[in-house]
Amino acid sequence: MIKLLRYLEKREYLYIIACLGAIILQVWFDLKLPDYMSEITTLVQLESDIQRIVIAGMKMLLCGMGSFVSAALTAWFAARISSDLSANVRLKLFEKVQSFSLTEINGFTVPSLITRSTNDIAQIQSFTVMGLQMLFKAPIMAVWAIVKILDKSWQWSVVTGIAVVFIIIAVGVLILLTIPRFQFIQELTDDLNRVARENLTGLEVIRSYNAENSQEEKFDDINRKLTRHSLFANRILGMQLPVITMTMNFLALTVYVIGAMMIQSAASTDKLPLFSDMVAFSAYAAQLLLAFVLLITIFLLLPVTQVSAKRINAVIEKELSLQNGTEKEAPIDKKGKVEFINVDFCYPGTEKNALENISFKAEKGETVAIIGATGAGKTTLVNLIPRFFDVTGGKILVDGMDVKKYDANSLTEKIGYVLQKAMIFEGTLRSNISFGKEGADVEKAAGIAQLTDFIETLEDKADSYVAQSGGNLSGGQKQRVAIARAVARKPEILIFDDSFSALDYKTDRKLRAMLETEMADTTKIIVAQRISTIRKANRIIALENGRIAGCGTHDELMKSCEVYQEFAHSQLSQEELAYA
Numbered sequence: 001m002i003k004l005l006r007y008l009e010k011r012e013y014l015y016i017i018a019c020l021g022a023i024i025l026q027v028w029f030d031l032k033l034p035d036y037m038s039e040i041t042t043l044v045q046l047e048s049d050i051q052r053i054v055i056a057g058m059k060m061l062l063c064g065m066g067s068f069v070s071a072a073l074t075a076w077f078a079a080r081i082s083s084d085l086s087a088n089v090r091l092k093l094f095e096k097v098q099s100f101s102l103t104e105i106n107g108f109t110v111p112s113l114i115t116r117s118t119n120d121i122a123q124i125q126s127f128t129v130m131g132l133q134m135l136f137k138a139p140i141m142a143v144w145a146i147v148k149i150l151d152k153s154w155q156w157s158v159v160t161g162i163a164v165v166f167i168i169i170a171v172g173v174l175i176l177l178t179i180p181r182f183q184f185i186q187e188l189t190d191d192l193n194r195v196a197r198e199n200l201t202g203l204e205v206i207r208s209y210n211a212e213n214s215q216e217e218k219f220d221d222i223n224r225k226l227t228r229h230s231l232f233a234n235r236i237l238g239m240q241l242p243v244i245t246m247t248m249n250f251l252a253l254t255v256y257v258i259g260a261m262m263i264q265s266a267a268s269t270d271k272l273p274l275f276s277d278m279v280a281f282s283a284y285a286a287q288l289l290l291a292f293v294l295l296i297t298i299f300l301l302l303p304v305t306q307v308s309a310k311r312i313n314a315v316i317e318k319e320l321s322l323q324n325g326t327e328k329e330a331p332i333d334k335k336g337k338v339e340f341i342n343v344d345f346c347y348p349g350t351e352k353n354a355l356e357n358i359s360f361k362a363e364k365g366e367t368v369a370i371i372g373a374t375g376a377g378k379t380t381l382v383n384l385i386p387r388f389f390d391v392t393g394g395k396i397l398v399d400g401m402d403v404k405k406y407d408a409n410s411l412t413e414k415i416g417y418v419l420q421k422a423m424i425f426e427g428t429l430r431s432n433i434s435f436g437k438e439g440a441d442v443e444k445a446a447g448i449a450q451l452t453d454f455i456e457t458l459e460d461k462a463d464s465y466v467a468q469s470g471g472n473l474s475g476g477q478k479q480r481v482a483i484a485r486a487v488a489r490k491p492e493i494l495i496f497d498d499s500f501s502a503l504d505y506k507t508d509r510k511l512r513a514m515l516e517t518e519m520a521d522t523t524k525i526i527v528a529q530r531i532s533t534i535r536k537a538n539r540i541i542a543l544e545n546g547r548i549a550g551c552g553t554h555d556e557l558m559k560s561c562e563v564y565q566e567f568a569h570s571q572l573s574q575e576e577l578a579y580a
């Protein structure tokens with residue numbers, strides 16, 4: 001938690017000082033108030049002038065108002081500081097996650113990164129807002145109140161001491177009983193979110209398989225557990241206030257009983273000061289108890305917050321597995337050239353190489369295709385070019401320079417990557433196509449990606465609204481938007497990871513023809529399952545279990561590569577080849 005405080009800025013430290021000032025003021029007002037109570041009691045007993053009583057009453061009222069104003073100021077400053085701190089931490093976390101490679105993201109997992117950026121930060125924020133008020137106020141209040149009561153009577157001090165010990169134990173036990181439950185509740189909430197999310201995203205599948213009942217059972221099971229544990233935790237926690245009130249009442253009663261006995265046996269001149277002291281003492285004792293309740297609450301909540309702080313720090317301090325290079329450009333002008341030299345790759349945490357001894361070249365403007373069975377390593381291979389992962393053996397050169405030497409932005413600037421699953425952002429078709437490239441020629445890119453006909457049917461053309469994840473687009477439209485986005489960057493290298501699979505044969509053919517003419521100088525690396533898509537490639541790499549089974553043109557592979565022949569024969573009977 002302390003580590004996170006480094007994200008406070010100068011302005012917030014000033015707020016902390018102001019907050020501290022407001023707290024001291026509030027404690028002063030709170031503890032000054034019983035003095036006037038005692039004064040009024042004495043004045044009433046002595047049947048003094050009503051004016052003096054009113055003045056003392058006014059002072060008491062002012063103390064009450066002063067306490068209210070300083071408490072409000074404390075809350076204002078605390079809210080400001082905690083909001084600023086969480087905003088700074090959230091930004092830091094976001095920036096760090098942006099710099100992660102897939103290794104780190106897979107290591108933490110996406111749901112966990114989301115929870116850390118939301119729930120864990122919310123926990124820090126609520127602890128800070130509470131902590132700032134309690135952590136400062138409680139010790140000041142406790143010490144001040146002890147100083148005030150010590151010179152009164154040792155009998156009163158002893159019963160107050162007993163009440164303090166009792167309340168520390170009672171509140172402590174109650175909180176300790178509930179903390180593990182709350183941690184469990186957090187896990188169950190995650191589970192509930194997971195099932196609810198699965199339900200919403202898989203609605204069509206659930207309906208078409210009549211699986212509503214089994215989904216409902218899953219939900220019901222977690223929901224029941226959550227309700228049971230929440231009920232237990234809240235019932236226990238609900239006991240806290242009655243225990244505190246009961247202890248305070250008992251303390252007040254005992255102070256009055258002891259006071260009554262002391263007054264009875266005191267000399268008549270001491271009776272009145274003793275009575276006033278008793279009134280003031282019970283008010284101080286109540287404040288002292290409250291201070292300890294605050295302290296114990298904050299100390300017991302600290303471990304839970306500590307867990308959140310550790311989870312956040314783990315992300316912020318995570319060492320990047322990919323070190324960014326410094327070179328912006330390769331020393332020799334070989335634009336668009338990609339070369340794999342004896343590349344091996346093994347996923348973190350696995351033992352078997354996903355790729356082994358991969359070597360091939362793609363010259364500027366060439367089309368190199370990669371084909372292979374499911375799990376052969378096609379996606380893994382193309383993911384290594386923009387450095388989503390680093391090779392574990394051999395090297396990859398882009399424009400003649402090792403990809404590890406490039407500054408990350410300079411490398412990605414050269415590459416237009418279309419993922420297997422098209423990623424669409426909420427916005428417009430235009431914002432999606434020009435994504436990451438201001439001033440991109442959206443209409444031209446849309447033309448190459450065979451989107452123009454579709455755009456023309458829309459009322460707002462390229463400025464038409466696109467829902468989150470492309471919810472209002474078809475699979476093929478999404479893929480074409482993603483292709484247009486990659487093309488709009490005018491990259492040196494275009495990578496298509498099975499990006500034509502959702503297109504009909506005719507659109508696929510037209511799109512490839514446009515790529516050949518309009519992007520003639522761009523190197524194209526195409527992962528595909530259809531022979532028709534890659535038949536005309538300059539080079540085709542047939543992958544089998546992470547190794548190259550054959551490399552050459554379609555005709556060469558048809559003669560020499562068994563893996564490729566199997567692919568071709570399985571598709572020859574289909575219309576596909578005829579369209580190629």
Ligand SMILES: Nc1ncnc2c1ncn2[C@@H]1O[C@H](COP(=O)(O)OP(=O)(O)OP(=O)(O)O)[C@@H](O)[C@H]1O
Nearest residue numbers: 106347350354372373374375376377378379380381
């Ligand atoms: N993040 C990962 N961690 C561990 N192993 C992985 C990971 N991603 C893929 N693999 C494994 O690496 C191998 C190659 O996977 P890859 O996704 O590259 O195959 P692919 O040829 O693209 O398959 P498909 O055509 O089905 O997309 C598979 O055995 C897969 O299980």
